[in-house]
Amino acid sequence: MSRPHGYARYRLDGCRCYTCGWARSRYEENRTKALIAGTWEPWVDAEPVRVHVRYLQSCEMGLRAIAARAGVDRKRLQAVLNGRPERGTPPQKTMRPDTAAAVLAVEPTLENLAPNTPISPLGTRRRARALVAVGWPQQHLAVHLGMDPGNFGTMLNREHVLARRALAVRAMYDALWRADPADHGASLGGIARARAYAADRGWAPPGAWDDDALDNPEAHPDWTGQCGTVQGFWAHRYITAPACPPCRDAFNADGRKRSAQGPGKAG
Structure with missing residues (x-):
């Protein structure tokens, strides 16, 4: 070409x-x-680019995909990583600033991953479960994704999900989280059963999640606006919802603190 x-x-x-x-x-x-x-800089150190490319590869991005996103020739990246073995040359030590900047700007987002790349199912699982929690029957969500209903639950329990599926679920979540399932053909009985199913399993609704927390393994849903505190624990009781792990931890820690202080010393 x-x-x-x-x-x-x-x-x-x-x-x-x-x-x-x-x-x-x-x-x-x-x-x-x-x-x-006095600012002419025709070459820059290639090591930061080499480190970044290896990081992208560890995130399941292939060299071809990285090159395509950066708009550079794949052979240039190969030269930076491994040199040119056929020519007996070592990894490239310097490179053009514009090429380096283009590669360093590539991030391992879902959009940049190859469609069949297996990734963590966490964000996909949380989004799908949140929709069920507000009344979306799983068979409706499966149809929205073009899936067989029997495969929907299986997808949520797998150790990995394909990047293209994660993108589809993210788009579905963005489209449906504020929509009324009844307006999209779900029966009142189906909505009630979906909510009960999610409640029995402690699945958090969309309102308990910040958008930037859905894919964060360290994040927990905030059911009450005070989750992670003793007040949050009692707020769960008020809304008749099981206490989430951060609230239980806060409540138990407060109980241990009061016990250590002894009678009459709690403040």
Whole structure:
């Protein structure tokens, strides 16, 4: 595949079209200005890029996907990581600043992962369960995703979920969390059964989750607005919901503190 028209094609392929000539003149103009200002930096250390690429790979991003997202040639990344074994050259020590910046800007988001990449099911599980908690029958959610209803529950219990499925569930959650299931064909009985099913299992509704907490393994749902405190424990009693782990921990810790203080010393 030929290079796009620009400075690289002017230098490497000898193209002298208007676009390539203009790119070359802009490059020379910017280079001259930078030399005068003392800011000319044609090369930067490749080590930060090497570390970042390896981090992205540890997040299940393939080198081809990383290169595509950064808009660079995959062979350039291979040279940074491993050098050119066929030529006997070691890993590249320096690289162009714009290439380095493009690679460092790539993040391992769901959108950047290959569709069939297996990832943690945590965020997918929390979103689906939250929808059930507000009355969405699981068979309705399965139909929304184009899945067989029997496979929906299986998906929520797997150790991994595919990136494309996680994206689909995230889009479904964004579309349905404020919608009334009854407006989408769910019966009143089905809604009641879904809510009861979720309540029996302690599944948190959307209102208990901040958007940035849904995918965070360290986060817990905040059912009461005070979860993680003794007040939160009693708030659970008030709304007749089982105390969440942070509230139980806070309540038990307070009880141990009071016991250690002895009678009449609690303040």
